[in-house]
Amino acid sequence: xxxxxxxxxxxxxxxxxxxxxxxxxxxxxxxxxxxxxxxxxxxxxxxxxxxxxxxxxxxxxxxxxxxxxxxxxxxxxxxxxxxxxxxxxxxxxxxxxxxxxxxxxxxxxxxxxxxxxxxxxxxxxxxxxxxxxxxxxxxxxxxxxxxxxxxxxxxxxxxxxxxxxxxxxxxxxxxxxxxxxxxxxxxxxxxxxxxxxxxxxxxxxxxxxxxxxxxxxxxxxxxxxxxxxxxxxxxxxxxxxxxxxxxxxxxxxxxxxxxxxxxxxxxxxxxxxxxxxxxxxxxxxxxxxxxxxxxxxxxxxxxxxxxxxxxxxxxxxxxxxxxxxxxxxxxxxxxxxxxxxxxxxxxxxxxxxxxxxxxxxxxxxxxxxxxxxxxxxxxxxxxxxxxxxxxxxxxxxxxxxxxxxxxxxxxxxxxxxxxxxxxxxxxxxxxxxxxxxxxxxxxxxxxxxxxxxxxxxxxxxxxxxxxxxxxxxxxxxxxxxxxxxxxxxxxxxxxxxxxxx
Numbered sequence: 001x002x003x004x005x006x007x008x009x010x011x012x013x014x015x016x017x018x019x020x021x022x023x024x025x026x027x028x029x030x031x032x033x034x035x036x037x038x039x040x041x042x043x044x045x046x047x048x049x050x051x052x053x054x055x056x057x058x059x060x061x062x063x064x065x066x067x068x069x070x071x072x073x074x075x076x077x078x079x080x081x082x083x084x085x086x087x088x089x090x091x092x093x094x095x096x097x098x099x100x101x102x103x104x105x106x107x108x109x110x111x112x113x114x115x116x117x118x119x120x121x122x123x124x125x126x127x128x129x130x131x132x133x134x135x136x137x138x139x140x141x142x143x144x145x146x147x148x149x150x151x152x153x154x155x156x157x158x159x160x161x162x163x164x165x166x167x168x169x170x171x172x173x174x175x176x177x178x179x180x181x182x183x184x185x186x187x188x189x190x191x192x193x194x195x196x197x198x199x200x201x202x203x204x205x206x207x208x209x210x211x212x213x214x215x216x217x218x219x220x221x222x223x224x225x226x227x228x229x230x231x232x233x234x235x236x237x238x239x240x241x242x243x244x245x246x247x248x249x250x251x252x253x254x255x256x257x258x259x260x261x262x263x264x265x266x267x268x269x270x271x272x273x274x275x276x277x278x279x280x281x282x283x284x285x286x287x288x289x290x291x292x293x294x295x296x297x298x299x300x301x302x303x304x305x306x307x308x309x310x311x312x313x314x315x316x317x318x319x320x321x322x323x324x325x326x327x328x329x330x331x332x333x334x335x336x337x338x339x340x341x342x343x344x345x346x347x348x349x350x351x352x353x354x355x356x357x358x359x360x361x362x363x364x365x366x367x368x369x370x371x372x373x374x375x376x377x378x379x380x381x382x383x384x385x386x387x388x389x390x391x392x393x394x395x396x397x398x399x400x401x402x403x404x405x406x407x408x409x410x411x412x413x414x415x416x417x418x419x420x421x422x423x424x425x426x427x428x429x430x431x432x433x434x435x436x437x438x439x440x441x442x443x444x445x446x447x448x449x450x451x452x453x454x455x456x457x458x459x460x461x462x463x464x465x466x467x468x469x470x471x472x473x474x475x476x477x478x479x480x481x482x483x484x485x486x487x488x489x490x491x492x493x494x495x496x497x498x499x500x501x
Contacts, residue, residue: 009292010362019236024165026286029362030295033165040163040170044279047363050303051282052173056153057340058205058300059175059277062197068149068177073131075155076122081130084255088129091222095158097124097170124157129223129248129274132178133256140180140270142261147190148180156278166283167240167501174278180258180270184249187271188226191247194275195228198243206281207298207416208232208288209424210242211447211496213472218456221274225249231471231496233424234287237446239471239498242284245275283501289416294362296386298416299409304343306332306405307360311372322348324376328369328398337406361390366412367405387412387419430494434485437497441466447498451491453484462486462497471496 011029015022027033032048035041044052060070076099082089099122101114125131132150140148153175163169177194181187195212202210210230220227224246232242252258253269262268289296299305308325312318329344336342345365347356360368370382370393381401384393385408396404427446431437440448445468452458452470459470472495479494 010294010358011292014292015235020164022292023283023287026290026295027165030364032282032286032295035165038170040160042165042169044173047303048282051285051297051301052279054301054303054340055201055205055281056175059197059201060151060153061339062201063151063175063177066149066193066197067147068151068179070151070153072152072154073125073128073135075125075157077125077128077131079121079123081134082123085130085133085223085252087251088223092126092158095126095160097157097159098122099124125154126156126158127274127276128152128154128176129178129252129272130256133252133258133272136178136180136258136270136272137256140258140260143182143263146180146182146260146270147186149177149190150179151175151177164283164501166279166286168280172279174276176274176276179273180253181272182260182262182268182270184271187249187273188247191226191228191245191273191275194273195230195243195245198245198275198277199230202230202232202242202281202284203417205298205300206285206288207300207413207420208242208284209417209421211472211474212476213474213496215244215472216454216456216459216470216495218459219470221246223248223251225251229472231498232284232288233427233447233498234284234501235290235423236287237427237444237498239447239496239500240280240284240287241471241500242281243275243277246273248272248274288420290364293358293390295364296416297364297366299366299413300338302343302364302366304345304365305337305409306342306367306369307345307347307365308369308371309347309356309360311370313372317373317376321371321373321376325371328371328381331402332405335406337409342405357384361386366409369401383408385412387415430479432485437485438466441468441497441499445499447471447496449479449494450485450497451479451482451493452495452497453487453489453491455487458484458486466499468497468499471498471500 011025013021031045033042033044036043103115104112105115107113155173157171160168179190199210199212202208210232215227226247228245229241230243232240250269252272258270259267310321310325325346329346332342332344366386368384379398380395382395431448431450462468477493482491484491
């Protein structure tokens with residue numbers, strides 16, 4: 001065997017050859033989404049949307065378990081609302097899409113043109129703090145109305161200059177939680193609680209390890225007092241901000257007059273929070289686990305857990321093999337796995353066996369079962385796992401497989417988390433000098449733990465020189481105080497720097 005022979009992969013280019021293009025090809029090969037006719041937007045196809053629905057289901061249950069209720073606000077927000085919180089509008093001004101007219105008419109050449117200017121322009125929702133703050137001012141009168149805990153699943157419009165499917169699009173899907181509290185302490189606890197919900201979801205369902213921490217002042221959400229985040233490492237060693245939670249203090253309460261009458265009979269401004277994750281999580285899922293053969297999905301979020309592939313070489317075997325596959329699928333569908341029935345596909349398409357199997361490899365289904373006359377006759381299955389090499393397959397008796405299937409899925413889930421954690425740990429380094437820092441990010445990079453003086457101008461210089469940003473100030477601070485590697489000034493703890501999406 002020639003060891004120098006290139007390994008053939010289902011996805012070209014590979015991650016090593018061209019990571020950004022590999023990412024786009026994964027989306028295409030797995031049939032997750034496609035570019036839409038609307039600039040910067042995407043059409044999420046059924047397989048991609050099913051992943052989002054599974055994410056929604058888990059997160060929605062977690063939100064409701066912590067006392068939050070769902071509602072919905074309009075997509076359009078009056079421009080005057082945005083102007084009530086100066087820092088907020090300044091932070092989003094460049095991304096806002098503005099509706100200025102209603103009704104269409106034809107010009108002299110018969111072309112459709114906007115006809116009637118609106119009395120007040122509307123902003124297409126970049127986030128909803130302003131319109132929700134207006135409602136809160138009407139809904140809250142007394143301390144008895146608090147805390148008020150709500151969430152909405154919605155679409156958002158942010159006019160991005162450079163777009164990439166799932167990671168950064170002009171329109172995307174998300175959830176945004178908004179809460180109101182009587183004290184700063186309660187609001188702060190809420191912000192941290194919801195960040196913990198996100199972190200557990202990322203690690204327990206996405207099999208994606210994250211670092212929890214606080215954003216620096218220059219990276220905060222516009223209008224927030226504190227922004228907390230979870231940061232994940234992708235396979236190109238860049239960071240992905242996978243979720244944020246904001247302690248808004250009284251900024252929006254003062255802007256929108258959100259007041260309550262305390263138990264002592266005194267009128268007080270309330271304390272608010274907001275927090276959200278989006279379809280960007282699907283991009284994170286792709287980049288955390290997928291390989292050069294296609295998408296790799298954690299079983300807890302996979303649209304289907306198992307695909308059954310009938311292998312029919314002789315027409316006279318067809319009826320028996322298909323009946324065997326259907327009976328097996330029915331037995332599997334009667335089982336539950338982490339709160340939902342096992343998802344099972346039977347692929348009866350008339351395709352060559354290898355082509356059919358590879359199509360499901362590229363879609364990331366955790367377990368593939370090939371069933372031919374041999375398996376039918378022996379009452380067995382020929383099983384392959386997506387987290388292992390394509391050729392790593394084994395024969396199990398049907399009863400053995402039915403007994404072990406949920407354990408196999410759990411093992412895949414655990415293996416993906418372990419593999420991602422090892423990659424994360426192996427590419428997180430402690431750096432003690434400016435030269436070492438610049439050398440690190442001039443090379444392959446990763447997460448750099450380094451002391452920083454707390455100054456925005458230091459962050460800005462690093463970003464200008466290396467396109468590296470301060471991702472977070474980790475909550476788990478094991479380093480203690482030291483000296484800033486850039487200036488020598490005192491530093492209370494190490495922070496995480498990385499290139500990011």
